[in-house]
Amino acid sequence: MADTVYSKTQIVGTSEKGVDDAIRGAISRASKTLDEISWFEVVEIRGHVTDGEVAHTQVTLAVGFALADTK
Known part of the structure; x- marks a missing residue:
């Protein structure tokens, strides 16, 4: 049996609530189409400011994720 092979892709989560909510929403949504998600790393955080307040966060x-075994 071979060692596990992983693939890495980038996604962007958004939220009006903050960074944690953006991350959790992105992982939850990605889990619906990507099997075997094993880890994530934050690459970039940015946001949108309206009237001097943080209005939106993008992470x-x-x-x-592990690649499926082929038979």
């Missing part, structure tokens, strides 16, 4: 994530 770019690198998401790692």
